Amino acid sequence: MKTDFKFSNLLGTVYCQGNLLFSPDGEHLYSPVGNRVTVFDLVNNKSFTLPFSHRKNIASIGLNPKGNLLLSVDEDGQAILTNIPRRVPLYHFSFKTRVTALSFSPSGRYFAVGLGRKLEVWHVPSTPDSNAEGEVEFAPFVKHHTHTGHFDDVQFIEWSNDSRFFLSSSKDLTTRIWSLHPEEGFVPTVLSGHRQAVVGAWFSQDQETIYTVSKDGAVFEWKYIGRPPKDDEEMRDDEDDIDMRWRIVNRHYFMQNSATVRCASFHPASNLLVAGFSNGIFGLYEMPDFNMIHTLNISQNEIDFVTINKTGEWLAFGASKLGQLLVWEWQSESYILKQQGHFDSMNALVYSPDGQKIITTADDGKIKVWDIQSGFCIVTFTEHTSGITACEFSKKGNVLFTSSLDGSIRAWDLIRYRNFRTFTAPTRLSFSCMAVDPSGEVVAAGSLDSFDIHIWSVQTGQLLDQLSGHEGPVSSLAFAPNGGVLVSGSWDRTARVWSIFSRTQTSEPIQLQADVLDIAFRPDSLQIAISTLDGQLSFWSVSEAEQMSGLDGRRDVSGGRKITDRRTAANVAGTKNFNTIRYSTDGSCLLAGGNSKYICLYSVTTMVLLKKFTVSVNLSLSGTQEFLNSRLLTEAGPDGLIDTSGDASDPEDRRDTALPGSKRGDPSARKKLPEVRVSGVAFSPAGDAFCAASTEGLLIYSLDNTLQFDPFDLNMEITPAATLSVLQQDKDYLKALVMAFRLNEAGLIKRVFQAIPHTDIPLVVEHFPTVYVPRLLRFVAAQTEQSPHMEFCLLWIKALVDKHGPWLSANRGKIDVELRVVARAVTRMRDEIRKLADDNVYTVDYLLGQTANAEKAKGGAKELDWDMAGADLGVPKLLTSREKGLSLDDLIQPEGEIVMKENEWVGLD
Template identity: 75%
Template sequence: MKTNFNFSNLLGTVYCQGNLLFNPDGTHLFSPVGNRVTVFNLVDNKSFTFPFAHRKNIARLGLSPQGNLLLSVDEDGYAILTNVPRRIPIYHFSFKSPITALSFSPCGKYFVVGLQRKIEVWHVPSTPDANADGELEFAPFVRHHTHTQHFDEVSSIEWSSDSRFFVSSSKDLTSRIWSVEPEENFTPTVLAGHKQAVVGTWFSEDQETLYTVSKDGALFEWKYVGRPRNDDEMVDDEDEPTDLRWRIVNRHYFMQNNAHVCCVAFHAPSNLLVAGFSNGIFGLYELPEFNMIHTLSISQNNIDFVTINRTGEWLAFGASRLGQLLVWEWQSESYILKQQGHFDSMNALVYSPDGQRVVTAADDGKIKVWDVESGFCVVTFTEHSSGVTACEFTKKGNVLFTASLDGSVRAWDLVRYRNFRTFTAPTRLSFSCMAVDPSGEVVVAGSLDSFDIHIWSVQTGQLLDRLSGHEGPVSALAFAPDGGILASGSWDRTARLWSVFSRTQTSEPLQLQADVLDVAIRPDSQQLAVSTLDGQLTFWSISDAEQVAGLDGRRDVSGGRSVGGRRTAANTASGKSFGSIKYSTDGSCLLAGGNSKYICLYSVNSMVLLKKFTVSVNLSASGTQEFLSSKLLTEAGPAALVDEDALSDAEGRGLDALPGSKRGDPSARKKLPEIRITSVGFSPAGTSFCAASTEGLLIYSLDNKLQFDPFDLNMEITPASTLAVLQGEKDYLKALVMAFRLNEASLIKAVFQAVPHREIELVVQGVPGVYVSRLLRFVAAQTETSPHIEFCLLWIKAIVDKHGAWLSANRARVDVELRVVSRAVGRMKDDVRKLGSENGYMVDYLLGQGQEKSQKKESAGEQKTLEWGDAGEAEESSGDEEWLGLD
């Protein structure tokens, strides 16, 4: 089995903190998810996560106007410059200070960062498409100049449309206008007048007006005008206005009761202003008249960030408290994207039998079904009233079973998305584990309150039996794939093998040295793996009930110390065990994870560690550091747990304030999530596995990287060179790949039709995997339109024969192409059958016409005989009649 799994995608978490960004064409949304960046394709309904990871949570994102460079900065000011099309980091840099604002200029030459109260202007690294001559001059992160006039933290930075000026907003109640280059008759200007911190400032499209919004809901309109004059003041008409400066000409107020403004975005071309409030309501307004277009409640907590795409059609909202991400189209008043992760930690996960979906269950009582290919949540079930602890599919994959602490086991129909059966015990219990018979007829569940195992019938919903034998809470259950044996693990330091369907229902106890955390049965139903609290993995023969192997995983799983811990990761006693174990599809490997930042992959045959996967390097979470550091310790305790400025700033306090308190809850303390793995699972195809962690649902796969084609680097690929390769060198494979690289339909068709039918199999065999789906789609389209039926069928047969394994492994990726091929072949079959039927009818018609013509000739001959001879003679002499007719 291959073990080169790499991080592929992150599901279950859509937004944590920071700002959201649309790409230039407005079809992709960039969202910071912890220390990673996820991109949501709003048109194709897909998402992917960049492979790089920061050492802290991301604070700000910036995207160049061309959409090819992404600058992400974490809480400590460490930045990563990423090539978006290639998804690879280009450069690492440190601003040496926490960043509060980031914005690229519209011209793409500069970007401005707010480093607390300091502002710095930097040059954007040049790219070939940015220079007129096409030369690459890569000089990353060259500082242009610095401004330090603000007295408090800079909250936002916005540019003018001509990239000559930018305006900064700060918590010091002011906004300031700056110029990138020295301008004639221009000095940096201060806009003062707000009573609370300024949230944002924007230029109008003609740059004649400025709009500022403060946290208390005040909107000021500024214009560059002279001082208003009194009525009794005598002024000469010929004199020009004097004392010109930016002045407030209008004041507007949002009036949202006691809610304050959390975030604001302005779209200058359409004069649309969007404001998000602390009560979860957002308002859409038209300026300069300040007409309210729409208000909508989208969350129960603060709306942390809002942005508008370039066309002004879609609004993106992020709420970090509940992990919500919304994209709303305001003209049609409909959601383009509406995603939310689990509010609490995930407890269990399971792959569907076809490998296309992953189901997660969490402490918030919700069950979410995630599409692996798109990365989106398909459906959420909320019927459970307490935390969901286990989930399991039936063999066919159309029914899902879940167990919960509310004392119920529920069966879900994944075709109609409804709960069609609920199983309960005679006494109220909190079920902690569950297993389903492979036939789908029996479901069993164990509890931490009772030492019995409950068995229900899926058809009737009745409790069939209770298995007694354990002397402690039941912690794990698993059915053998052949359905003959049920394995259970308990805190009484035993694992038992039950013959559920036999008359005696005997059980075989297996004695262990510590409490059992999880059990797993190999796919061939011959081996049982047990994980215990002392970090040991023991392997038992199911047929003989004897231990066949064992290994010590304490050293492998240990890693990462908690923030408040007083020992290093190697010496700490907590987290040195595996809470979840799963066999691979072929049974050759065992995947194990626990309260650690590592996932271990073991070989079952040799009992050695094959690979360790690091779940997270995010130092913003507890459990990722390896050693103690005196720099992070203070007199009050670890620096990460000390609230520095929370007493002076109400934003830093807890959101659940005490009654009557205006500065937040004084008892609230800063808490860090602890990195841990609650569940792991292999995909049925064996090409990927997923892990439910504190940061979300992590997916590791074998084919996660973008497939690289050396033709991408060749600037000499042109239609003329492609035809030269096709006609001169007769290198059909190279010509086909060059045509796909140019992506010209006429050229691809010419190369396609020029390939001899004897060379089709060799050409298809050498096609790189990156072009298989495009070739299949093109051949399917040609099959529907081309008259060369057999030629197209030969191509389809060659693709299926030579790349069948790749097509089956990437079924979700090429599902559309396969459906097009199936439709084309079906249509071709119908056309051939129709043509055969028409030809048969035509032959029958022609034969019928010949017989009818001969019959007409015979009847005409008889009529002539009757006219020339006597009727009586004709009746007497039949021989003459026959001779006359033949003549």
């Protein structure tokens, strides 16, 4: 089994804190999620997480006008400059203090940062593609200027269109105007008059007006004018020249009762002003008349950030309290994107049997279904009234079962997305574990309150049996994949094997050395793995009830000291066990995770640790540091737990939201530092990925299958130029394709692939070396998504299956992933062609109806020409029946598919 898994995506968290950014084209949205940045593709409905990670949570991000450089800064002022197209971090830099605001100039040559009360302007580092020589700078961050003058933290920075001036808004109730370079006759200007902190300030499109918004809901309009005359005096020309300065010409106010303005954004091109309030309402206004377009309540808590895309059509909102991210199209009044993560920590997860979805459950009582391809949550179930502890699919994959602390087991139909069965016990119990028979006929659940195991019939919903025998709370349940037996683990230090379908219902106890935490069945149903509280993993034969092997995982899983620990991670006792274990799809490996920052992958046969994955390096979480730092221990306790909110300047920041003794509920209010832990792991059915439910979200690790530059069997003669020469001059397509695959450069392979005539495909494939066949299969499957040449790709797939069929079937285990990708591509193309054919049928029926109506109207006029009818009605030219000499019945099949004649698609122009 391959073990080179790499982090590929982060689901379950869409927004944490900081600012949101639209890409210059307005199609992508950048959102900080903890110490990472996730990019949402709003047009193609996909998301991906950039591979780098900070050592603390990200405070602010900035994007240059080209959209190819992203500057992200964490809470300590550590910055990472990333190349977006290549997704590669270029530079690391430290601003040495907390960054409160960040903005790139429209020219793309400078960026300004607010470092507390101080402003600094820096040159934007040049990238290899912008340098004429293509070299990377040795010292990329060069400071241009430093500005001081504010008396409190700078909250917002905005540049003018020509990049000559910029505005800075601060908590000291003022906005200041600065120039990038010394300007003749210009002195830095202070705009004062607000009674609370200024949230934002913007130039108008013509730069003749400045709008400022303060926290108390005041909107001031400033213009550069002279002193207005009093009633009893006339304006003189010399005074007009002397007393020219920025003055308030209009005052407007948001009428939102006691709510304060949390964020605001202005779009100069369309004069749109949008403001987000602390009561979850946002308002959209048109300036300078301050006409309200509409207001909408989008959250239960305050809106933390709002931004507008370049065209002014989409508004993006972030609310950190509930982890909400919204993109709103204000003209059509519809959501482009509406996502929310789990409010509380996740407890369990499971892959759907087709491997396309992941289901997560959490303490907030919600079940979320995540689509792996897009990275979005597609369904949320809220019927449970308390924390959900376990989830499992039936074997067919259409029914999901969940257990909850509210005392119910629920069955969900994932075709109609509804709860169709609810199972309860005779007495009120909080179920902590659950297992489903592979046939989907029986569901079993265990509780920490009762020592019995309850079994229900799925068909009738009736309680069938209660299995007694354990002397402590039941902590884990697992059915054998073949449905033969049920294994239960308990805190009484035993695991029991139950034959619930036999007449005797015998119970085989397995004695262990510590409390059982989790049990996993090997896919062949012959072996079980048991994780216990002392950090041991033991492997048992189901048929003989004998231990086959075991290993000590305490040293492997141990890592990370909590903020309250007064000893190093190696001596901490609470992290040295595995709370969740799962076998791989082929049963050769075991994946294990617990209350630490590590996930361990073991070989079942050799009992060797194959790989260790670090869940998070985020120091904003408790449990990620290894060693004790005496500087962070004070007389009053750990420095991280001392509440310094009493010194905050804003009243709502000083408010004490802590609830004594509360463990569950709102983690952001009750816990200053959440602890890093892994509450669930699962392998995908194909075995090419696994996911882990952690404190930061749902982490996806997958095998790196992307075609990167990986030269294969090269010599001096094989170069891109030589490959193109063989292709264009010698017309030796087989040799050119093999040379391209040996170079393994994606652009070159695509060029050679598309240059091969369709008549030569069978001949090229017949003599194609089998060592390159898996790569060619994957490449052709990828081309079906990118290339419009459907028939060309299908001819390649058909030729590969025809010529190399015996080799493919003999090596199916090695190329199973490639075959799955090809099957998915063929299915998608079939659906697209069928949809197109159906559209053609409906259009033809419409044209026939129009022809009949025209003939009736003209009293039997001449036959309406097909092509002219299509052109007159504004539909594409669909069928050339007269040119082909075919009737409508010949062209359209009963299934709605298109007939292929003379090697071309009839029905597609």
